[in-house]
Amino acid sequence: MLKEPIKLNMNEVAYPPSKEIIETARKSLMDLNRYSDPEDMERLLGLLADYSGVPKNHIIQSPGSDLLLREIIHTYSKGRKIVIVSPSFFPTVQAAKQFATKLISIRLSPPDFDLNPDLLLDQLNEPCLVILDNPNNPTGKILLDRKMVGSLVDHRDVLIVVDEAYYEFSGISFADMVQEHPNLAITRTMDKAFSLAGARIGYMIAGEAFFDAFSSFHMILPRPGLFAAIQALKDPDYMRRNVCRVIAERERVWNALNDNLAVQVYKSMTNFLLIKTDVPDIVGKLADIGILISDLSNQLSSGFIRVSIGNREENDAFITGYMKIRETCSQKKF
Amino acid sequence: MKKRAKFFHQDRDVEKADIDMKRKIGLIVNPVAGMGGSVGLKGTDGEIYKKALALGAKPVTPERTQDVLSHIRHNESITLFVAPGKMGERYIRRNDMPYRVIGTVARETSKEDTKRISAKMLNNGIELLVFVGGDGTARDIYDSINSKIPVVAVPGGVKVFSSVFAVSARAAAEMIETFVESTDVIEEEVLDIDEDAFREGNLASRLYGYLLVPNVKKLLQGAKEASVISGSSVEWKKELATYTVEEMDKRVLYLLGPGTTLKAIADELGAPKTLLGIDAIFEGKSVGADLNEKGILELFDKYEKRKIILTPIGGNGFILGRGSKQFTPEVIKQVDRENIMVVATRDKINRLDCLRVDTGDSDLDRLLSGYMEVTVGYKEKMMVKVRC
Numbered sequence: 001m002l003k004e005p006i007k008l009n010m011n012e013v014a015y016p017p018s019k020e021i022i023e024t025a026r027k028s029l030m031d032l033n034r035y036s037d038p039e040d041m042e043r044l045l046g047l048l049a050d051y052s053g054v055p056k057n058h059i060i061q062s063p064g065s066d067l068l069l070r071e072i073i074h075t076y077s078k079g080r081k082i083v084i085v086s087p088s089f090f091p092t093v094q095a096a097k098q099f100a101t102k103l104i105s106i107r108l109s110p111p112d113f114d115l116n117p118d119l120l121l122d123q124l125n126e127p128c129l130v131i132l133d134n135p136n137n138p139t140g141k142i143l144l145d146r147k148m149v150g151s152l153v154d155h156r157d158v159l160i161v162v163d164e165a166y167y168e169f170s171g172i173s174f175a176d177m178v179q180e181h182p183n184l185a186i187t188r189t190m191d192k193a194f195s196l197a198g199a200r201i202g203y204m205i206a207g208e209a210f211f212d213a214f215s216s217f218h219m220i221l222p223r224p225g226l227f228a229a230i231q232a233l234k235d236p237d238y239m240r241r242n243v244c245r246v247i248a249e250r251e252r253v254w255n256a257l258n259d260n261l262a263v264q265v266y267k268s269m270t271n272f273l274l275i276k277t278d279v280p281d282i283v284g285k286l287a288d289i290g291i292l293i294s295d296l297s298n299q300l301s302s303g304f305i306r307v308s309i310g311n312r313e314e315n316d317a318f319i320t321g322y323m324k325i326r327e328t329c330s331q332k333k334f
Numbered sequence: 335m336k337k338r339a340k341f342f343h344q345d346r347d348v349e350k351a352d353i354d355m356k357r358k359i360g361l362i363v364n365p366v367a368g369m370g371g372s373v374g375l376k377g378t379d380g381e382i383y384k385k386a387l388a389l390g391a392k393p394v395t396p397e398r399t400q401d402v403l404s405h406i407r408h409n410e411s412i413t414l415f416v417a418p419g420k421m422g423e424r425y426i427r428r429n430d431m432p433y434r435v436i437g438t439v440a441r442e443t444s445k446e447d448t449k450r451i452s453a454k455m456l457n458n459g460i461e462l463l464v465f466v467g468g469d470g471t472a473r474d475i476y477d478s479i480n481s482k483i484p485v486v487a488v489p490g491g492v493k494v495f496s497s498v499f500a501v502s503a504r505a506a507a508e509m510i511e512t513f514v515e516s517t518d519v520i521e522e523e524v525l526d527i528d529e530d531a532f533r534e535g536n537l538a539s540r541l542y543g544y545l546l547v548p549n550v551k552k553l554l555q556g557a558k559e560a561s562v563i564s565g566s567s568v569e570w571k572k573e574l575a576t577y578t579v580e581e582m583d584k585r586v587l588y589l590l591g592p593g594t595t596l597k598a599i600a601d602e603l604g605a606p607k608t609l610l611g612i613d614a615i616f617e618g619k620s621v622g623a624d625l626n627e628k629g630i631l632e633l634f635d636k637y638e639k640r641k642i643i644l645t646p647i648g649g650n651g652f653i654l655g656r657g658s659k660q661f662t663p664e665v666i667k668q669v670d671r672e673n674i675m676v677v678a679t680r681d682k683i684n685r686l687d688c689l690r691v692d693t694g695d696s697d698l699d700r701l702l703s704g705y706m707e708v709t710v711g712y713k714e715k716m717m718v719k720v721r722c
Contacts (some may be wrong), residue, residue: 104716
């Protein structure tokens with residue numbers, strides 16, 4: 001058992017923030033008795049607008065994008081059918097289940113986990129709020145393309161929210177469509193690619209249809225997180241280098257597992273891999289040797305797990321640990 | 335064999351007093367389960383066991399049993415009631431848990447031993463029965479104890495398709511520990527797999543019954559995931575039943591398929607329901623119980639508007655063709671696809687890759703394929719793929 005567990009269960013990025021980010025956040029602690037200044041909030045807003053390529057008035061900041069998603073669902077659930085996919089980002093599912101007066105989940109089925117566009121469009125025959133994570137968590141798959149989003153936003157009674165939490169890894173975004181299509185909103189987070197999971201900075205790039213409902217949504221961001229985010233956006237290349245490292249590691253892990261034919265590993269556009277394994281209770285067995293991964297048995301059929309991409313050493317520990325456990329299980333088989 | 339009933343502690347009085355405080359857990363091992371697997375035989379039912387032996391098959395359940403016992407951490411809270419010899423006692427001796435042997439067995443064991451000894455353990459007041467075996471063993475246990483007490487099913491057989499089985503020996507140990515601390519239970523399915531068909535490469539199964547198992551929540555997930563699922567299987571079924579009954583049309587004849595989810599609907603209406611049969615409801619009242627095809631078609635002569643309500647079999651997802659053969663192609667054609675309603679708890683549907691149909695009529699199966707709306711909660715539906 002390792003002293004510190006290897007955390008491959010929360011889709012965090014293994015690489016820490018830059019020294020400059022840590023130093024800026026540390027300095028902000030000196031004023032921890034004070035709320036964040038509106039000027040600093042405004043500064044972050046400007047940086048997020050530049051980074052996203054939209055005017056500032058389209059950006060809504062929040063401590064975490066899951067809070068935004070919850071607020072969207074809470075606000076629009078009355079009088080609207082909510083349409084989501086299953087499996088999906090768990091806090092979205094949770095909020096939809098809690099607030100929806102009518103909820104439709106479209107099941108993504110193995111082996112391809114594709115979203116059937118016709119099935120989704122068929123649901124838009126009444127006022128709807130559609131929330132889709134793109135890429136999808138936990139499958140890692142891209143569900144939407146521009147044509148599909150174009151078809152969705154053409155329905156005027158429908159609000160479309162695309163959760164782009166893993167945008168930096170996929171490189172696919174519909175943020176540029178927001179100004180033209182008022183019923184479209186994009187949610188994003190700095191938790192993942194920016195290595196700021198502990199800072200909890202999320203934001204929404206909202207079309208005009210969302211402005212009224214969110215006009216009073218002024219969340220004061222925690223001071224250290226705010227300053228960390230400002231510094232991170234001043235030097236996005238640091239994030240981009242880390243994203244490249246994660247993607248290279250993701251492909252290495254994919255190849256290592258796939259070459260061994262020990263498991264079915266799904267192609268991913270995120271910083272995690274969806275895996276179907278035949279090893280019973282692999283989550284518990286890996287936890288026993290200090291490696292934490294996600295058990296998806298309450299979202300998908302048995303044997304599905306989700307593994308975040310860590311640094312090289314962590315990924316090697318996972319691959320070796322997995323292979324050893326599988327070998328032991330094969331020997332015990334009859 | 336001489337009847338044995340002894341406590342393996344020096345101070346019997348103390349031990350007897352302890353037993354009252356401890357949870358009484360039975361253990362039965364099917365010593366021949368799983369032996370067919372290594373020699374390419376799918377199962378050890380009947381004469382196949384002898385063939386497996388001749389091919390050099392080795393017992394596999396002893397190791398599984400010891401694996402379970404070694405993972406139980408709080409064994410001071412448990413007193414085991416074990417079957418004799420190779421059906422349990424032999425493996426427990428290496429463990430320091432107090433135990434008592436129940437019943438007797440001959441040199442060659444059979445399913446009658448499993449049934450007899452489990453019934454005897456029940457009479458001795460066990461609160462939970464742990465058994466190691468396959469689908470056949472699960473059926474024997476079901477025949478003997480039904481839903482009187484919960485079980486922990488340890489996969490040891492060649493065929494372990496029933497959802498009643500724990501995913502591993504370690505998970506089984508965890509279920510036992512959960513039971514020691516809490517008595518929350520859920521129902522899981524016992525399937526009857528046709529061994530002859532299975533050997534030919536066909537998976538022909540039918541629903542045999544339900545056993546109760548300790549309700550174990552997944553404890554090993556990340557915090558975000560773990561926080562979502564709340565409530566119990568019973569509550570979810572009640573929620574489904576409430577919504578389904580609210581949506582029922584009094585002018586429509588409803589045919590309720592087998593399963594406890596549909597029994598919950600009948601319970602909500604206050605109508606009787608045969609657990610494994612097809613029952614008919616009209617205006618909220620029972621108009622037919624345990625119907626066969628003929629009985630269903632006779633009802634169709636009286637009622638013009640009809641709907642079928644089904645729930646998938648856990649593990650394989652069949653909604654038609656397994657466990658409800660009374661819904662023949664003729665019956666289904668007279669109802670139409672859009673009048674087939676599927677209900678299932680979110681938990682159950684999430685564990686399925688898809689829904690399946692196998693009515694015996696391939697054209698009809700193709701017609702039923704595609705996506706189907708499944709009610710998974712109150713005003714909550716999921717579009718799920720149906721394959722044939």
